[in-house]
Amino acid sequence: MGRPCTGVCTTYLQDRMTAGDSCPVFISQNPDFRLPASGSTPVIMIGPGTGIAPFRAFIQERVLMKASGANVFYFGCRHKDKDFLYKDELEQWVSEGLLELRAAFSRDQPNKLYVQNLISEDGKQIWQLIESGAHIYVCGDAKSMAGDVHSVLLQVFMQHGELSEAEAENYMQTLEENARYQRDVWVT
Numbered sequence: 001m002g003r004p005c006t007g008v009c010t011t012y013l014q015d016r017m018t019a020g021d022s023c024p025v026f027i028s029q030n031p032d033f034r035l036p037a038s039g040s041t042p043v044i045m046i047g048p049g050t051g052i053a054p055f056r057a058f059i060q061e062r063v064l065m066k067a068s069g070a071n072v073f074y075f076g077c078r079h080k081d082k083d084f085l086y087k088d089e090l091e092q093w094v095s096e097g098l099l100e101l102r103a104a105f106s107r108d109q110p111n112k113l114y115v116q117n118l119i120s121e122d123g124k125q126i127w128q129l130i131e132s133g134a135h136i137y138v139c140g141d142a143k144s145m146a147g148d149v150h151s152v153l154l155q156v157f158m159q160h161g162e163l164s165e166a167e168a169e170n171y172m173q174t175l176e177e178n179a180r181y182q183r184d185v186w187v188t
Contacts, residue, residue: 028186030184032179032182033054033137033139033182033184034179034182035058035061035062035135036069036135038069039062039065039066039067039068039069040067040068040069041069041133041134041135042069042070042071042072042129042132042133042134042135043058043062043069043070043071043072043134043135043136043137044072044074044126044129044130044134044135044136044137045058045059045071045072045073045074045137045139046073046074046115046119046136046137046138046139046140046149047073047074047075047137047138047139047140048074048075048076048077048104048114048115048140048141048145049076049077049083049085049140049141050085050140051138051139051140051141051145052075052085052086052139053139054137054139054184055073055075055137055139056086056089058071058137059071059073059093059098059099062098063093063098069134070100070129070134071093071098071099071100072099072100072102072126072129072134073090073099073100073101073102074102074103074104074115074118074119075090075101075102075103075104075115076103076104076105076106076114076115076145077103077104077105077106078105078106078107078108079105079107079108080103080105080108084103084105102115102118102122104117104118114145114148115145115149116145116148116149116151116152119149119152119153119156120152120155120156123155123156123159123160124160126153126156126160127156127157127160127161128160130175130180131161133180134180135179135180135181135182136153136175136180136181136182137182137183137184138150138181138182138183138184138185139183139184139185140185140186141185141186141187142185142186142187143187145185146183146185150172153172153181154168154169154172155168157171157172
């Protein structure tokens with residue numbers, strides 16, 4: 001059947017089902033999870049694991065359209081050498097100056113490192129990008145990651161924007177209302 005399939009869905013379909021079996025599927029649409037109209041708008045993408053899927057398409061589109069705005073991608077997985085999805089493609093974009101990639105490999109060092117840790121480290125840059133009009137996108141696990149990322153973004157707003165907690169919450173709400181903070185998350 002070609003190359004080995006190792007994803008959760010492909011493994012289930014290939015190894016656990018037989019022809020004629022039925023498989024329950026649901027589609028959850030998010031029609032507002034779209035790139036900004038202007039290619040000069042910076043984008044901050046946060047997508048650990050399979051959350052990479054829409055961002056790979058976003059980056060491909062921005063490269064094709066020769067978008068001038070920054071493409072900053074926070075990607076995370078457990079091990080760099082085992083599950084770094086689309087590693088070669090991402091590194092190629094980095095080498096061509098088309099992408100700033102910040103990758104967290106949570107199990108490759110004694111203390112776990114997640115995308116939210118990198119966001120905290122990069123707080124000043126993130127704040128500057130947002131203040132210059134950047135759109136923020138989060139895709140992935142709603143159970144832990146999305147909430148943790150939301151919390152760390154609020155901390156970035158408070159620390160680097162010198163906002164109170166209430167002001168940071170209002171700032172986040174304004175970003176959401178203006179489609180500058182968008183989430184496509186799911187519960188696993």
